[in-house]
Amino acid sequence: MGKDHKSTVIDATDHVAKGGLLNRRLFLNSALATTAALATTRAAYGQEIVGEGQEDWVITPGSSALEYSDRSRFEADTVKRLLPDGTEEFFNLRLTKYTARTPLDHMLGTITPSGLHFERSHQGIPDIDPDQHSLVIHGMVKQPLKFDIEALENYPTVSRYYFLECSGNSAVLFQDEPTDQSLQQIHGLLSGSEWTGVLLSTLLDECGIDPNAKWIIAEGADNGMMSRSIPMDKALDDTMIAIRQNGERIRPSQGYPMRLFNPGFEGNTSIKWLRSIYVSDRPAMSVQETAKYTDMMPDNKSLQFSLEMDVKSLITRPSNAMSLQKKALYEITGLAWSGKGKIAQVEVSVDGGKTWADAALEEPVQSKMLTRFRIPWLWEGGPAILQSRAIDEFGRIQPTRDALISARGQNPIYHYSAIQSWAVASNGEIKNVFA
Amino acid sequence: MYLHKFLIIAVLMGASLANAQQSRFGAPATQEDIDKSFWTVFPDGEFLPDGEGNVAAGRELFEYNCTLCHNMPGENDPVKDEIGKLFGVDDKRGRTNLQQTIGSYWPYPTTVFDYIRRAMPLIAPMSLTNSDYYSLTAYLLYENGVIGEDEIMNKDTLPKVQMPNRDGFINAYPEVPEKYKAKD
Numbered sequence: 326m327g328k329d330h331k332s333t334v335i336d337a338t339d340h341v342a343k344g345g346l347l348n349r350r351l352f353l354n355s356a357l358a359t360t361a362a363l364a365t366t367r368a369a370y371g372q373e374i375v376g377e378g379q380e381d382w383v384i385t386p387g388s389s390a391l392e393y394s395d396r397s398r399f400e401a402d403t404v405k406r407l408l409p410d411g412t413e414e415f416f417n418l419r420l421t422k423y424t425a426r427t428p429l430d431h432m433l434g435t436i437t438p439s440g441l442h443f444e445r446s447h448q449g450i451p452d453i454d455p456d457q458h459s460l461v462i463h464g465m466v467k468q469p470l471k472f473d474i475e476a477l478e479n480y481p482t483v484s485r486y487y488f489l490e491c492s493g494n495s496a497v498l499f500q501d502e503p504t505d506q507s508l509q510q511i512h513g514l515l516s517g518s519e520w521t522g523v524l525l526s527t528l529l530d531e532c533g534i535d536p537n538a539k540w541i542i543a544e545g546a547d548n549g550m551m552s553r554s555i556p557m558d559k560a561l562d563d564t565m566i567a568i569r570q571n572g573e574r575i576r577p578s579q580g581y582p583m584r585l586f587n588p589g590f591e592g593n594t595s596i597k598w599l600r601s602i603y604v605s606d607r608p609a610m611s612v613q614e615t616a617k618y619t620d621m622m623p624d625n626k627s628l629q630f631s632l633e634m635d636v637k638s639l640i641t642r643p644s645n646a647m648s649l650q651k652k653a654l655y656e657i658t659g660l661a662w663s664g665k666g667k668i669a670q671v672e673v674s675v676d677g678g679k680t681w682a683d684a685a686l687e688e689p690v691q692s693k694m695l696t697r698f699r700i701p702w703l704w705e706g707g708p709a710i711l712q713s714r715a716i717d718e719f720g721r722i723q724p725t726r727d728a729l730i731s732a733r734g735q736n737p738i739y740h741y742s743a744i745q746s747w748a749v750a751s752n753g754e755i756k757n758v759f760a
Numbered sequence: 761m762y763l764h765k766f767l768i769i770a771v772l773m774g775a776s777l778a779n780a781q782q783s784r785f786g787a788p789a790t791q792e793d794i795d796k797s798f799w800t801v802f803p804d805g806e807f808l809p810d811g812e813g814n815v816a817a818g819r820e821l822f823e824y825n826c827t828l829c830h831n832m833p834g835e836n837d838p839v840k841d842e843i844g845k846l847f848g849v850d851d852k853r854g855r856t857n858l859q860q861t862i863g864s865y866w867p868y869p870t871t872v873f874d875y876i877r878r879a880m881p882l883i884a885p886m887s888l889t890n891s892d893y894y895s896l897t898a899y900l901l902y903e904n905g906v907i908g909e910d911e912i913m914n915k916d917t918l919p920k921v922q923m924p925n926r927d928g929f930i931n932a933y934p935e936v937p938e939k940y941k942a943k944d
Contacts, residue, residue, distance in 0.1 A: 611800065616860065630932050
């Protein structure tokens with residue numbers, strides 16, 4: 326019989342690394358773009374109802390437009406995961422579930438829908454009336470000023486695409502044993518959005534900052550008044566007062582009505598529900614930059630102000646959120662990012678790091694934003710270990726887990742940025758492993 | 761000539777030149793605005809308020825306001841330890857931050873006051889007086905083995921308290937020191 330129309334012709338020149346990794350341009354070729362022949366049936370002698378066999382939604386009127394749209398009811402399982410898992414007793418005292426992780430395995434592209442953006446608060450999400458809220462900028466300035474949301478909306482704004490990652494993301498991988506938590510649980514404190522706001526430098530300029538000022542201290546209007554100190558060079562560079570996320574006003578869980586946004590910095594520095602910026606010549610040494618968000622090194626010294634996020638990447642498909650059903654051609658895809666700038670290169674290995682091949686980077690590659698990478702992979706049914714390794718425009722290379730732990734030990738719970746390994750077994754099951 | 765022109769413009773602009781930094785849409789912030797939103801106290805004691813407290817008063821306040829969620833010294837309710845372990849100088853260098861207690865880890869005494877005033881008790885932060893927060897700070901420092909039982913905490917004494925892990929931190933901004941960078 327003729328050739329199966331669904332098979333793909335792959336020849337030796339398509340192989341770019343061991344284990345079935347194929348030239349990243351393969352999916353661009355027309356080889357896969359074949360269509361099944363359409364079977365058509367004709368009603369006999371024009372006597373049958375023509376809509377016979379059509380689904381309900383084709384032959385009944387649809388529903389009305391809505392003032393605020395929701396997604397399909399069939400997508401209800403694409404949800405954030407509320408963590409940590411705790412006993413009822415714990416949450417009775419803790420009062421709020423304070424962490425929600427993005428379902429990275431359900432995502433393609435680089436933008437996280439606002440409703441699926443990860444959340445982390447220390448003492449819950451405040452219900453702020455914007456008419457009673459403003460940002461006060463004071464301290465080492467010529468004139469202290471305050472800005473409410475209406476005032477901020479009048480300034481020239483910038484709209485930029487940025488990732489946000491909690492420095493506690495992936496922390497469980499510091500532990501001795503590889504966890505069987507899902508991709509979402511392990512790595513879901515990561516999201517990407519378009520953030521719109523007023524550059525902080527614009528507002529600081531109007532306040533007139535003292536040349537001796539070296540830091541700003543930001544405080545929120547939440548229960549616990551989260552506070553962090555940010556170096557002035559950052560504040561005058563790309564830090565913004567964000568008022569919109571993906572076009573609409575930022576959501577309560579993201580800091581409504583206004584938040585600080587420090588591109589590329591660890592998430593908690595982007596103070597939500599921002600209410601005060603004190604211009605200072607020294608840091609506050611607040612609890613969140615001393616007791617918390619610091620990492621004890623093997624010599625018992627602790628790294629403090631580890632503000633910039635490291636270069637990092639992660640295969641999101643295939644991952645342990647799924648299993649491979651059959652030997653076939655798959656696309657390996659994932660996300661890469663760097664707190665310093667742009668991703669320059671992502672390499673992928675399916676043999677546990679013995680051989681590597683360049684993945685294709687989805688344009689546009691943006692500074693301090695998620696970059697999607699992809700590469701075709703022919704899985705022939707054998708065991709494989711999938712890894713990705715990112716390199717940023719400054720030549721920083723994502724380390725192996727061994728290299729990270731030998732430099733930093735296993736005391737830290739922040740800034741885990743090592744290569745993620747997914748082991749594919751012959752039966753198609755996928756597990757998180759250390760390799 | 762140039763200077764002359766400048767002078768004329770300056771005169772014409774009159775009063776508005778005095779505050780040349782006119783904000784386009786911002787409003788002047790009053791001291792009241794600032795006091796309401798700014799709660800930082802610095803390690804050198806700047807912005808510490810008046811008032812004072814002692815260990816005995818702190819113990820009583822702690823029992824009443826804090827033990828719903830935090831263990832008393834010597835108590836070992838694991839749920840409460842997970843919420844926030846406040847005592848225990850012996851188990852420093854533990855595997856998680858929860859083990860890094862005030863006595864074993866926190867570098868500045870002022871951070872204790874700053875934090876518990878802005879954030880605790882969780883159900884009602886800022887519900888106590890400044891003197892109460894000084895007393896609670898004194899109690900926490902005492903039970904962590906940092907100060908003596910008779911020491912009074914106020915804006916002069918608190919910043920002078922020496923924390924055991926005062927020199928335990930290394931600045932990682934803008935660059936992490938070379939020896940802590942992962943190398944393949």
